[in-house]
Amino acid sequence: MQFKNLILAASAAVTASALPAANTTSTTGESTFGVIAIHSTSAVQYAAFAAAKSSLFAGLAHPNATCARPAEQSATFYINDGALFLYDESATPQEIFVDASGMGQGVIGYTTGAQSAPGERKGWAIDANDHLQFGGKDLIACPNSIDGAWSIWADAGYANPGYNSDCVGIAARVEKTSNPNGCVYTQ
Numbered sequence: 620m621q622f623k624n625l626i627l628a629a630s631a632a633v634t635a636s637a638l639p640a641a642n643t644t645s646t647t648g649e650s651t652f653g654v655i656a657i658h659s660t661s662a663v664q665y666a667a668f669a670a671a672k673s674s675l676f677a678g679l680a681h682p683n684a685t686c687a688r689p690a691e692q693s694a695t696f697y698i699n700d701g702a703l704f705l706y707d708e709s710a711t712p713q714e715i716f717v718d719a720s721g722m723g724q725g726v727i728g729y730t731t732g733a734q735s736a737p738g739e740r741k742g743w744a745i746d747a748n749d750h751l752q753f754g755g756k757d758l759i760a761c762p763n764s765i766d767g768a769w770s771i772w773a774d775a776g777y778a779n780p781g782y783n784s785d786c787v788g789i790a791a792r793v794e795k796t797s798n799p800n801g802c803v804y805t806q
């Protein structure tokens with residue numbers, strides 16, 4: 620499994636470098652990206668990240684986001700100064716937070732507009748393998764969330780956070796977008 624992941628990562632890197640350099644950025648200049656879950660022995664493998672109901676999911680069939688290109692429903696992100704945002708052209712930001720306390724156990728949510736965050740904003744980065752991480756750690760996906768999707772968690776030291784079971788560690792592979800789809804995601 621580890622070996623397969625290495626090959627996958629290596630071939631993804633080759634593909635990315637073979638593409639022409641896309642210069643697409645958020646309205647404030649950061650590059651925009653989607654995210655794909657990687658865990659080769661799990662059903663979550665290759666499921667795209669979606670944002671809905673102020674949470675992040677992988678493999679959610681109907682996020683019901685209001686998008687510039689409505690048929691494309693996977694989430695588009697950018698990072699600004701260590702904080703992770705959902706991309707839209709509007710001036711009302713939707714911004715991710717993480718509650719890594721014993722209560723939150725790594726729960727990921729997002730706020731809309733001026734709502735205050737019940738957790739940490741900063742700590743997001745893309746590592747050398749193009750994996751989105753929080754606090755220098757890979758993310759966690761837990762099955763059997765809404766509509767059969769996987770819920771996405773930060774690693775706060777809980778292998779099965781939030782009373783879930785059968786969660787798996789994932790590499791959250793960043794896929795840079797050349798033409799970001801602006802969306803307002805449901806609260």
Ligand SMILES: *[C@@H]1O[C@H](CO)[C@@H](O)[C@H](O)[C@H]1NC(C)=O
Nearest residue numbers: 640641642643644647648649
């Ligand atoms: C991308 O576009 C911005 C704004 O036009 C420019 O400042 C920046 O140098 C460009 N970057 C690349 C890599 O072309």
Ligand SMILES: *[C@@H]1O[C@H](CO)[C@@H](O)[C@H](O)[C@H]1NC(C)=O
Nearest residue numbers: 671672679681682683765766
């Ligand atoms: C999206 O809308 C459909 C139809 O109303 C519903 O079945 C589904 O649960 C909704 N999805 C979310 C994530 O709210």
